[in-house]
Amino acid sequence: MIPRLTTSTLPSPVGPLAIATDEQGRLRGVSFGDGLTKAMRREYPRASFLEDETPTAVREGIDAYFAGDMDAFTRIPWTLEDAAADGGFQARVWVALSEVPAGTTITYGEMAKRAGEASAAQAAGVALNRNPIPLVLPCHRVIGADGAMVGFGGGLERKTWLLRHEGAILI
Known part of the structure; x- marks a missing residue:
C-alpha cells in the first residue's frame, strides 16, 4: 500500500x-x-x-x-508499517526506543543489545540518526558509553533540554 x-x-x-x-x-x-x-x-x-x-x-x-x-x-499512535526499514535492524532499534522510559538514559551499546545485536553499537547509532519519529521514539535518551551527550538530529541543546525536562540525571 x-x-x-x-x-x-x-x-x-x-x-x-x-x-x-x-x-x-x-x-x-x-x-x-x-x-x-x-x-x-x-x-x-x-x-x-x-x-x-x-x-x-x-x-x-x-x-x-x-x-x-x-x-x-x-x-500517541505511531507505526513503521510500509517503511523502507520495516523489519530490519534499524526498525528493531526504533521499536526498542519506544520502551526506554522518560528520565532514563541508555548507551548505544545497550540499544544495540535491546535490538538483538549486542556488538552493533555503531550500527545502532546510524539507525538512531535515521529515526523517522524522533521525540516520540526517544533517541534523545541514548547517550555515549562514557555518559557523553552525543548524536541527536535536533541538536545537542535540544537533547539536553529534553532530558532535563524528563528529570534525567545529567553528568
Missing part, C-alpha cells in the same frame, strides 16, 4: 515540530526543522503528501508531554 501522508507543524518549547501522519492518524514522522520531507521520502519513497491539521491524538500527546506528562508518548 502506498501511504498518503499529511504534514503539519506544531509549536513546542524546543521550536516548531514538523509532523507527518497517515490516513489513520498514526504518527509517521517528526522533524525539528525542515528535514521532514526528506526523511519521509527515504522511508516512504512512493508516498504522497498533503498539508492539513495534526490529528488530535498526536497533538494532544505532544502537548501533554511538554506540559509535564512523561507518559504521554506512550499514548
